[in-house]
Every structure is written in structure tokens, then in C-alpha cells.
Amino acid sequence: MDKYYIKECFFQFSRQRGDALKKIKYKVYILQNNKVVKEIADFTDERGQTQKISVDSSSQLRILVEGYKTPFLNKKEWMPPLLSKGENIITIDDKKLSENLKFPTEQQYNVKKELAKKHVAQIKTYSLNILKSTSKISNKEIKSIDFPKSKIPIKIDKNLIKNSLRDPWLEGAEKALKDLGESYNDYKKKCTIKLTLKQSILYFKSYSVYQFIDGQGKPISYLKYQIFEKNNKEPILNNMPKSVEKNGLTGVAFTYKENQVKYKIGSSDIFGDFFSPVVCVDDKQIQQIKIGVSMGGTAPDPNKTLGLGKAQKLPIIVNPHTDELLILPQEVILDKIMDSTSL
Missing domain, CATH: 2.60.40 (Immunoglobulin-like)
Incomplete structure (x- = not known):
């Protein structure tokens, strides 16, 4: 084969x-x-x-x-x-693949199969002629034999027919025909070796990119940042704090570890959450850091006449859970001052 x-x-x-x-x-x-x-x-x-x-x-x-x-x-x-x-x-x-050039084409296969069929038919005819010439069997009885699985008629010499049916030439020819399969694709499949x-x-490759945005989703471009891997005190991007791009984007930090961005608001250092890096096929490519700015305000109370003196800069409080900046109104400061003076 x-x-x-x-x-x-x-x-x-x-x-x-x-x-x-x-x-x-x-x-x-x-x-x-x-x-x-x-x-x-x-x-x-x-x-x-x-x-x-x-x-x-x-x-x-x-x-x-x-x-x-x-x-x-x-x-x-x-x-x-x-x-x-x-x-x-x-x-x-x-190298084995180059041997496929020797495999027969479909046309060669069809020719080979027709020759195999003729070979089987010729051997069967030859065997029947031997039986007919060496035994007293009528043509009708010979035709009743279904080669090679026929039941042997009682009147025929059993040993003679047995030997003829087991003719190695016939068996070999029939096996060769059977090995060719039903079709060219079937034969090719039988011959296939994996x-x-x-x-x-x-x-x-894994990497991380961050973008700073405000509460309305607009980019923040005035921040400076560094990027750190988890359990690593040395930054993997920017040895010194560097300003983000105009669109609020950081550079690309190539790492396969969880990482976080560190940035400054005023004199405060803030560390963002840890994020897993992404690869080029991930849907979400950029992690957004939302920084909200909220202004508190109250209506003036005409009954309060305590002078506050010269205008002062209002303190800014950073919510550590949301990174939101809270600028306290004057009334809240006044209440704190009055509470402290009453002690």
C-alpha cells in the first residue's frame, strides 16, 4: 500500500x-x-x-x-x-512530506483500480476453468458457486473446490482490490500517516497604560506620575515624576505583574488601585483614573456677625476612597473655629 x-x-x-x-x-x-x-x-x-x-x-x-x-x-x-x-x-x-510526490494521482488511482478488478475476474475465470476440466460438474452447478464464500454443493469434489477457492493468487488479488477502498479520497485516508x-x-506581551480624567470624563493633563509594580519600591516607568500627556495619558509600562500609578495632588502623594496588565487582544486597553473635584457651598447667615479677618486660602481635603477633592466652604471653617474657641 x-x-x-x-x-x-x-x-x-x-x-x-x-x-x-x-x-x-x-x-x-x-x-x-x-x-x-x-x-x-x-x-x-x-x-x-x-x-x-x-x-x-x-x-x-x-x-x-x-x-x-x-x-x-x-x-x-x-x-x-x-x-x-x-x-x-x-x-x-x-523530509517525509516530500515522499508524497510519489503518491498516485486520482487518475492513476482509477487506472490501478480497473486493473485490479480485471485481475480478480481473470483469476476467478481461470479457477472455474480448472474446476470444469478436472471434475464432472455441470455448468449449472458451477454457476451456483458464489466465490469466495459459496457453500460447496454435495456433488462436487470438496477438496478440489476448497483448494481452488483458497488459491493464494485469488486471495492476493482480492485483497489488493479491497485495499484500494471505495474511492480515491477513501484510499488516501487509509494511506495517511500522521x-x-x-x-x-x-x-x-503584557503592558499597562493609564489615563487621568475628571468627574465629567475630560482628560486631566496637569498631573505628574510614576508607575510601580506590586511589591516593588522602584518605579518601572519614570524614575522621577513626569507630566502626563495633554490627553491625560501615561506612557506604556511593559510588565506582566499587577501595577499601580502614583501621582501628586498638591503636596500629597496618591497611589491608585492595582490593575492587571493587558495584551493587544484585550478589549479594554487603558485604565482610567477618575479624579473628581467637588465644591461645597452654603447660603450666608445674616445673624452671624463674627469677623473672619483677612481672606485665607481654603484647605483642600482628598477623599482617599474616591480620590475626590473637597474644598471646604467658609461656614464649615467658621463652625470649626467656634467649636475650638468654646473649649
Whole structure:
């Protein structure tokens, strides 16, 4: 029987820390002689794996994902994945695959099958002629024999027919015909030998970006910041505090660990919450830090005549839970002063 070799492979999508990237939209292009011969589009499974990709000759596989080329874009597009480890282009080149050139074409297969059928028929005819010439059997009795599984009529020499039906030439010819299968595709499938499975693991590069906004969602651009990894006292972005961009955005901090942004309001250092980094296929690319500014106010009380003296700068209080700035009104300050003088 002929042999037909195929090589199977698949890609594994992972974050830098090893978590599987599930339900990621991807495309794989199979190239042979620098031409695309097949395109596969699908989603990764629960293990972050693509479907198995089979090739029957030397090929190059190129994989694209639907993601963001930079975290500052608003729309996903097809792109080579941004990787920390692994290659989105792999070459399949196995010596066994070159042997497939010897495998018969469909036309050659059809010719081979017709010859096998004729061979079986000729051997059967030859066996029947021997039976007819060496035994006293009528033509009617001979035709009643269904080769090779017929019941032997009582009037016929059992040993003679038994030996004829077990003719190794006939058995070999029938086996050769059976091995050819029902069709060319069936025969090709029976002849297929799968070579060792090839796995390519792609580790997607992780990063974090922050944006400062006010209570109405407008960018804040007057802050200075640094970015720190969890359990790391040294900043991973900006050794010294640096101003954000005009749109309130920080730079890109490449890290696979949870991280937080540190920024200043007045003379106060404020640390934001910890966030996990993202990769190019994640839907949310930028973590927003909301800083609200609230003004408290009251109506003047005409019955209060206590002079407050010269105008003073009002204190600003930062709510540590919401990062909201509270500017206290004069009446609240007055009440605090009166409370302190009554002691």
C-alpha cells in the first residue's frame, strides 16, 4: 500500500504569566512556494488553542489576531500579535512530506483500480476453468458457486473446490482490490500517516497604560506620575515624576505583574488601585483614573456677625476612597473655629 504523510500543528495563545487566552479571533495563512493556498479563521478554545492545522508538503504558517496595534487606537484590526516569546510565522519542513510526490494521482488511482478488478475476474475465470476440466460438474452447478464464500454443493469434489477457492493468487488479488477502498479520497485516508504533532506557544506581551480624567470624563493633563509594580519600591516607568500627556495619558509600562500609578495632588502623594496588565487582544486597553473635584457651598447667615479677618486660602481635603477633592466652604471653617474657641 502507498503511504501519504501529513504534519499536524497548532498554536497556543498565552499571557506572559501563563494564563490561556480564550475566545481570541485569529487567522492562519498556509503558504506554499510563497503563495497562500489556504486560509483558516476561527476562535481559540477554552485552553487558548487554535484548531489543528494539517499540511501535506513543506509550508509556512502565518498567524494574525484581531487586536490593537497600539493601546491608543480605538478600533481592532488584523495584525501580527505583539509577543514577548514565540514566533507568529513558523516553517513546516519534514523530509517525509516530500515522499508524497510519489503518491498516485486520482487518475492513476482509477487506472490501478480497473486493473485490479480485471485481475480478480481473470483469476476467478481461470479457477472455474480448472474446476470444469478436472471434475464432472455441470455448468449449472458451477454457476451456483458464489466465490469466495459459496457453500460447496454435495456433488462436487470438496477438496478440489476448497483448494481452488483458497488459491493464494485469488486471495492476493482480492485483497489488493479491497485495499484500494471505495474511492480515491477513501484510499488516501487509509494511506495517511500522521507525523509528530507540532505545537507553537505564543506568549503575548503584557503592558499597562493609564489615563487621568475628571468627574465629567475630560482628560486631566496637569498631573505628574510614576508607575510601580506590586511589591516593588522602584518605579518601572519614570524614575522621577513626569507630566502626563495633554490627553491625560501615561506612557506604556511593559510588565506582566499587577501595577499601580502614583501621582501628586498638591503636596500629597496618591497611589491608585492595582490593575492587571493587558495584551493587544484585550478589549479594554487603558485604565482610567477618575479624579473628581467637588465644591461645597452654603447660603450666608445674616445673624452671624463674627469677623473672619483677612481672606485665607481654603484647605483642600482628598477623599482617599474616591480620590475626590473637597474644598471646604467658609461656614464649615467658621463652625470649626467656634467649636475650638468654646473649649
